[in-house]
Amino acid sequence: MxxxxxxxxxxxxSFLVISSENTNNVYSPCADTKVxxxxxxxxxxxxxxxxxxxxxxxxxxxxxxxxxxxxxxxxQIAVFRPKxxxxxxxxxxxxxxxxxxxxxxxxxxxxxxxxxxxxxAFVANSTYTVTxxxxxxxxxxxxxxxxxxxxxxxSKCTGNSNFVCLNNQDCAIRTSNCKNRGGSVDxxxxxxxxxxxxxxxxxxxxxxxxxxxxxxxxxxxLYSNLRDSLTGQYNKMF
Ligand SMILES: *[C@@H]1O[C@H](CO)[C@@H](O)[C@H](O)[C@H]1NC(C)=O
Ligand SMILES: *[C@@H]1O[C@H](CO)[C@@H](O)[C@H](O)[C@H]1NC(C)=O
Numbered sequence: 001m002x003x004x005x006x007x008x009x010x011x012x013x014s015f016l017v018i019s020s021e022n023t024n025n026v027y028s029p030c031a032d033t034k035v036x037x038x039x040x041x042x043x044x045x046x047x048x049x050x051x052x053x054x055x056x057x058x059x060x061x062x063x064x065x066x067x068x069x070x071x072x073x074x075x076q077i078a079v080f081r082p083k084x085x086x087x088x089x090x091x092x093x094x095x096x097x098x099x100x101x102x103x104x105x106x107x108x109x110x111x112x113x114x115x116x117x118x119x120x121a122f123v124a125n126s127t128y129t130v131t132x133x134x135x136x137x138x139x140x141x142x143x144x145x146x147x148x149x150x151x152x153x154x155s156k157c158t159g160n161s162n163f164v165c166l167n168n169q170d171c172a173i174r175t176s177n178c179k180n181r182g183g184s185v186d187x188x189x190x191x192x193x194x195x196x197x198x199x200x201x202x203x204x205x206x207x208x209x210x211x212x213x214x215x216x217x218x219x220x221x222l223y224s225n226l227r228d229s230l231t232g233q234y235n236k237m238f
Contacts, residue, residue: 037085048074053120123189133192162174
């Protein structure tokens with residue numbers, strides 16, 4: 001993977017304030033660790049074509065696995081370090097990065113011997129761009145087991161002609177409306193994180209429960225300084 005290009009913007013919601021020391025000193029997304037609540041946890045998202053995430057055409061490997069040779073393909077990587085069990089909104093600013101120029105799909109991953117990764121999620125091609133995602137990190141006794149994209153259908157965009165519902169699961173904007181393609185919409189990606197399962201002390205991670213009980217877009221309202229840049233534009237536009 002060529003370069004680390006993204007700026008991490010990470011905000012934690014004020015109603016989940018747990019202040020406690022970080023005890024996880026593993027900072028590489030390609031290393032194994034066990035975490036407890038409020039530790040920092042490093043994971044990564046790689047952008048590339050859908051095919052470049054599988055080996056021999058069918059085996060889905062972690063981007064940390066050299067057999068995938070993502071580094072020699074057209075790819076980009078972003079590294080994040082959210083706090084375990086705090087609801088976080090990650091943003092990837094696309095003003096100088098167009099996901100469709102890097103294959104248009106993304107995979108979230110962490111770990112080496114205990115590698116976990118998500119399935120590839122469609123982000124963008126020259127026609128459509130999806131900007132809103134929810135990623136669940138599932139732990140068991142503090143070890144990451146699984147990462148998956150949680151979708152809630154197209155309820156947010158049904159009936160809105162500025163959006164297209166792709167595969168009954170993602171609300172997409174026309175790429176030609178994106179700023180990086182000459183349009184007026186900031187198509188930066190917003191990735192809502194949630195944690196589920198148990199930490200290394202067997203404490204239950206609850207942030208998934210919180211997300212489930214809030215509508216995805218109302219969560220964006222918690223991040224007041226992002227609200228204008230990410231959701232305000234939709235309100236203005238529609
Ligand atoms: C992305 O970066 C541009 C240029 O720095 C800025 O104008 C824009 O508001 C940023 N978008 C978000 C969502 O942070
Ligand atoms: C872009 O993606 C959509 C949804 O997956 C697909 O229907 C369309 O054919 C793609 N367009 C191009 C130009 O690849």
